[in-house]
Amino acid sequence: MTAAIDVGAAVLAAVARPLTGGPGDYDALMNLVGNARFVLLGEATHGTHEFYAERARITQRLIREKGFTAVAVEADWPDAYRVNRHVRGEGHDGTADEALSGFERFPAWMWRNADVLNFVEWLRAHNAGLRAGPKVGFYGLDLYSLFTSVREVLQYLESVDPPAAEQARRRYACFDHYGEDSQHYGYATGVGMSESCQQGVLVQLQELQQRAADYMRPDGASAEDAYFYAQQNARLVKNAEEYYRTMFRGRVSSWNLRDSHMAETLDALARHLSREGEPAKIVVWEHNSHIGDARATNMGQLGEWNVGELARKAYPGQTCLIGFSTYDGHVTAASEWDGPAERKRVRPGMPGSYEELLHHVGLPRFYLDLRDDGPARRLLLDKRLERAIGVLYLPRTERQSHYFHAQLAQQFDALIHIDRTEALVPLDATGGWHSGEPPETYPEGI
Numbered sequence: 001m002t003a004a005i006d007v008g009a010a011v012l013a014a015v016a017r018p019l020t021g022g023p024g025d026y027d028a029l030m031n032l033v034g035n036a037r038f039v040l041l042g043e044a045t046h047g048t049h050e051f052y053a054e055r056a057r058i059t060q061r062l063i064r065e066k067g068f069t070a071v072a073v074e075a076d077w078p079d080a081y082r083v084n085r086h087v088r089g090e091g092h093d094g095t096a097d098e099a100l101s102g103f104e105r106f107p108a109w110m111w112r113n114a115d116v117l118n119f120v121e122w123l124r125a126h127n128a129g130l131r132a133g134p135k136v137g138f139y140g141l142d143l144y145s146l147f148t149s150v151r152e153v154l155q156y157l158e159s160v161d162p163p164a165a166e167q168a169r170r171r172y173a174c175f176d177h178y179g180e181d182s183q184h185y186g187y188a189t190g191v192g193m194s195e196s197c198q199q200g201v202l203v204q205l206q207e208l209q210q211r212a213a214d215y216m217r218p219d220g221a222s223a224e225d226a227y228f229y230a231q232q233n234a235r236l237v238k239n240a241e242e243y244y245r246t247m248f249r250g251r252v253s254s255w256n257l258r259d260s261h262m263a264e265t266l267d268a269l270a271r272h273l274s275r276e277g278e279p280a281k282i283v284v285w286e287h288n289s290h291i292g293d294a295r296a297t298n299m300g301q302l303g304e305w306n307v308g309e310l311a312r313k314a315y316p317g318q319t320c321l322i323g324f325s326t327y328d329g330h331v332t333a334a335s336e337w338d339g340p341a342e343r344k345r346v347r348p349g350m351p352g353s354y355e356e357l358l359h360h361v362g363l364p365r366f367y368l369d370l371r372d373d374g375p376a377r378r379l380l381l382d383k384r385l386e387r388a389i390g391v392l393y394l395p396r397t398e399r400q401s402h403y404f405h406a407q408l409a410q411q412f413d414a415l416i417h418i419d420r421t422e423a424l425v426p427l428d429a430t431g432g433w434h435s436g437e438p439p440e441t442y443p444e445g446i
Helices: 004-011 025-031 047-066 077-087 096-102 114-128 146-160 162-178 180-191 198-210 212-216 221-249 253-275 307-314 352-360 374-377 393-401 431-435
Strands: 038-041 068-077 135-144 283-284 319-325 328-333 342-345 365-369 384-387 404-406 414-418
Touching: 004 352, 004 374, 025 047, 025 319, 025 365, 038 047, 038 307, 047 283, 047 319, 047 342, 047 393, 068 077, 068 253, 077 096, 077 114, 077 135, 077 221, 096 114, 135 253, 146 162, 146 180, 146 198, 146 221, 162 180, 162 198, 180 221, 198 212, 198 221, 212 221, 212 253, 221 365, 253 283, 253 307, 283 319, 283 352, 319 352, 342 431, 352 384, 393 404
Parallel strands: 038 283, 038 319, 068 135, 068 283, 319 414
Antiparallel strands: 328 342, 365 414, 384 404
């Protein structure tokens, strides 16, 4: 350990709050949240058990103590809404496992895992025990479900306005010959091989919005919820069409479209759930790269924005961004897109990284308040490497694939560091996941 790391770790150790698993672990975080309406809980990987488990613990306290009534996650709108129906005692699914079975698209383990199953069961039990007040909902913010959302819009219109459903079917028929392959659509239209469906999906959304009063007139809140669900699906189709059409033009434009959609969905959800002067309070579960303020990262300097930045701008003083980090352990991830889930070993944090600095604090788990203007915050304003593991983990190209520069104390309002972490357990784990990844020297043997 270098002298600089030694001194820096000592500065952090003086203010770090150990997390012991006790009921008072997140008292300081509850104080930090205060009256904030939006608490965004991150993750340094998409496949770490402890990140999911601790987000669930924090969310349970926010629901019980702060009156939060929605959990919005980095998942597709229709798949998450099936879970929403289940936790509210609606729908046809008898168990949490059944409610989560809509998550079929890669990477299914992000939401079909043991930790989410436990949380969904808790949410349903919590809602069932409420004597008054709104039930807590579960919603998706992402936009990958283009074809599923098309079907949901058509199904809704069939039930409320069959002639409008027939008209919508003609507009959406533009997608029919792509075989529900969104990327095929994006490539064909992006390079000019085929006409885009842009005008049709925009007109469909506009027409649905114009008929809102007619569709919501009967049945009160039930009709309003059904319309809101359909409208969000129609908006998703419009935004997903643009996303896939631009994804081959470069990372920045497609990233910004995706995060703009998620921020727009969060805003629409907040307006829908606010009742009679009571603003809705929403917990968000997404990757650090989405909920940490992009302006504090080198990606932001390249022109990218994200949900955390957009939320801070839209709701100044009403947001709380919480990052998570780990030094080493194991993670559930794939080696290639659409590949099977594997249990992979996470390499120790690189020299000079935030992960290395936090590791040398010497505590297995701790919480840091990054708003507190003291030596620790000033230390964490220094630009350092920070690791991000998504649905793929490629340890052989770790530096290029998983690290970027950031200023941690501007990126987040608080940080939770868990030094050694374990892989989350998929509900549909294969034999390959249980056996773990081969040694890094395989097949060369050196």
